[in-house]
Amino acid sequence: MRKSIATVSLSGSLGEKLAAAARAGFDGVEIFENDLLASPLAPEEVRDRAADLGLTIDLYQPMRDIEAVPAELFARNLRRAGRKFEVMRRLGTDTLLVCSSVSPHAEDDDALAAAQLHALAERAREAGVRIAYEALAWGRHVSTYDHAWRIVAAAGHPALGICLDSFHILSRGSDPRGIADIPGEKIFFLQLADAPLMAMDVLQWSRHYRCFPGQGGFDVAGLVRQAVRAGYEGPLSLEVFNDVFRQAEAGSTAVDALRSLIALEDAAGIAGLPGPVVPSGVAFAELATPDPGPVGELLGALGFARTGKHTTKPVELWTQGEARVLLNTAAGGRRASTALAAIGLETPDPGGAARRAEALLAPVLPRRRAAGDVPLDAVAAPDGTALFFCATGRGGLPDWTGDFAAVPVRGAARGTGIGRVDHVALTQPWHQYDEAVLFHRTVLGLSPHDSVEIADPYGLFRSRALTGGTGEARPGQARLGEARLVLNLAPVPTEDAGRAQHLAFATDDIVATARLVRERGAALLAIPANYHDDLDARFVFAPGELDTYRELGILYDRDERGGEFRHFYTASTGRIFFEVVQRTGGYQGYGAANAPVRLAAQGAAGH
Template sequence: MKTSIATVSISGSLTEKMHACAAAGFDGVEVFEPDLIASDHSPEEVRSLARRLGLSLDLYQPLRDMEGVDETTFAENMRRAEATFVTARRLGIGTVLVCSNVATATVDSDEHSAGQLRRLGDLARKFDIKVAFEALAWGRFVDDYRRAWRIAELADHPAVGLCLDSFHVLSRGHDTSAIAGIPGHKIFYLQLADAPALSMDVLSWSRHHRLFPGEGDFELATFVSRVLAAGYDGPLSLEVFNDTFRQTDPDRTALHALRSLVWLQDKVAAQSALVDTRRLRPVTDAKPPNGFDFVELKAEDTTEVEVLLEQLGFTPRGRHRTKPVSLWVAGDARIVLNEQQARGLDPHIAAIGLQVPDADATTKRAEDLMAPPAYRRTYASEQPMGGAVAPDGSEIFWVTAPPTGLPPAWVDEFENGMPVNTGTAVRAIDHVNLAQPWQTADEAVLFLTSIFELSADAPTEVAAPKGLVRSQVMRTVDGAVRLPLNVAPHVLDDAGMPQHIAFACSDVFEVARRARARGLAFLSVPDNYYDYVAGRFGVDADTVAALRQLDLLYDRSPDGEFVHFYTRTVGSVFFEFVERRGNYDGYGSDNAPVRLAAQRAGRLSAKR
């Protein structure tokens, strides 16, 4: 279907926004009136630019407070409406958005509002313009699309129809099944936005917290399916008011926005038998990952990480035969240490490898969703990998999962390693915790959702010594892949937010004892914590003593127990070792403040 986006959704001047939308691949744009007013281009110049860029101008918006008013006010409104229609015609736009009245309405009557919309339709028809009436979620009298339709139906004018906006419908929890009763030709326009589930007034929610499809909690696929099933054949258009997107690079945001619409069309096609899928942009089907393949740490000198891995029982599997890269293994956990093109870099997570059911299908899906490809130099004897660059700049690679019990083929590219320790209690990578810049956190959610079919857990906030850390876990349904995304408080931006790799263990006490015997310096846990554990969970004295001795942390849920420990931070990376007992499915989030405080104390001590 044709795609469009409101210019209010991205940053920059009107012309910059239009260039960004065209470069991303949008078919058209909605012109937001304040963008035009602030532009140094005349309506005719904007129209000409759109033609050169291959963009249609689909909607001019908004025209406010037109219905439910007294006659004196309506006469003034009609003068204002005529000026708006003149501008729309100069732009070459044939549809104008009219919002339900939020400020000047004094008459709560469907018949009265319908009569005024009918007269507005008469005026609009003189300019060959259609009026798309939209029920704002905070409209004084008209705040429900069903009432807006009753009014438009009473107006009974060919130039008067509806604009359906997902935010105004879904934020109020309105039943969308009534859309089926609206003739498709009377739905003049469709605007789409996602949003997180928040408890706040709808106006503030709308103006600051809308998201692109796939980033929030709305059932957008069902909503769109019902609009299309009603017969709507206009653009799928995004209208996203968001403080972050209005500050970030317009080219990047526009591409991000289009990806969300492509993903949404894929979701609609997958779940609705009532929609002609030939109208929707196809996306290659690819199954979610089976699990982690590797994590790559990059630095100019990885010696300090090697020491840490050896203390933790990892085996050096060898050096790559063509690159300054080494592989360390424990169980099915594989850590790649990369020193190529890393001058001046401290250890950090540079890439994540995933095992997928069909690597070719995942590669094609990533291409369909416009993911920037990640480059990996390979020779004829080396295993090719699909790859994409994530919004934070890290890379994600994937290979087809090997038969059960066998390592991936690329492991054979590493030579002269030590015999693998088969007695380790480390089993696999449990999760990888990634720090996200505030500018890309929402984009990262969509990236992982759309390409890898990961689902997003509800976000949580963790108290740090200097602010709150917002965390949201992206995961497969079975938990084989878990990627907590952390957004640091702005006050920590300069210091950087550490990232970490968590390893699943069959016996975390044994891993900790052996690591300590090899000289591992644990992250120090205060005695107060163990008094808290004993009091909160009723843990017996011997177990508390064992936890205290090894600096282990503990958590419990109705489904099981969680025991874990952290290492010190090297560069911007630290390791965590976890033991999940029973069906425990969390991450010990209540212990995160203890870890954050200990890490801060360690940083301050290192500076002295």
């Protein structure tokens, strides 16, 4: 289906919005009246600019407070509408959105509303225009789509139809199955938006918190299926009011918007994508560093050994069990401090994963590859992190480890019990958090968990985990074959250079690992005594257990099913710090209850 976006969904001038929509690949736009009024471009210039960019103007909106009003007021409304019809002629569009009235002058009289909308539609027909009537969720008397449809049906004019808006329908809890009973030719337009599920005034919810389909909690795909079942053949159009999107760069927002519609079509069964290839784990994490010494020392204290060197690039491979870290000094030379640059995702079908990513507009990363280097597909996540699709040690598929020549390990291997990467936590730029959730959900096929808010000493810290994989479990162990990413949003906007990230490694014996790491000189994060005093009040421990946690700086959490989570943190090196975790009893969280203590401790330590 054709894809459109309302100019109100993007930041910038009207010309900038049109250019961003065209670059992203949209077919058309809705012109929001305020954007036109604020533009120095005449309507004819807007029409020509859109045409030059390959965009149609699918809708002009909104016209408010028209129907069910006293005769004198309605006469003024018809005059106003006539002027708007002339603007539409100059713009080259033929559909006007009319919202259900919120005017205090509006009367609760469906027959009057139908008669006045019929009169408006007749004027529109004479001007070559048609009217799409939309029920606002906060309309004075008409606030549901089925009520709006009854009025449109009663008016019985060919130039009058209905506009369906997913936010107005789903925010009120209306059942979209009734849409299938509306004749498809009378559904003049379909506007789409998602939103997080929130308990607040619906007008404020609508004006500030809408988001693109797939970023919130509404079943937008189900609504679209009902519209298509009814016979709707018009564009899928996004109308999103969002404070962050209005401040973010229009180009990236437009790409994210189009990605949401491509994924929505797939979810609604309208058009198919290459199937999701869900990663089963983290093959490696790559750190870019200008100086590998400090991070190498910390990895050594954690029990990692330098086991390989890239055959053509200044990249070292550090391993312990199935946990692998790459240290890249070439990329690090462009950075002021050590930072996470890339993640290798263990993927059942790397080629299939790359095809799906490209279909969902993920930027494919060019890779400088010498003769003999293993071919790897990679895309860029919204925050710039490179994501590689990997197959490690599987016959018949290129193995990235073949690019590394073995190097002698200094002394005897001295592991600490770390066996694999448990999860990777990425702090997102303030304007890309929702985009990142949609990207990782659609491109990688990961399943998002509920968003949580965590108290930071300087504000609220938002966090959302995404997981995927087989989820198979051993008795007493966490699920295996599972990829875990955690997306965080810091409490205040910061420059990219200030965003902290961390890698979490899994062990089967947190106490033994902590003792070994500390004995080898690693600086661990100091946890206040008050925290462990509170643990003593909340939980019952075996004799001496809490004393051990206090001694080693281990944090503890227990879920409602009895699953347990033990973890500790290293001090930061550059923008990176490490976490070591032990999961037992099927615990699937991330110790969110402990995050405020960790954040405060890092703040006190100057990290």
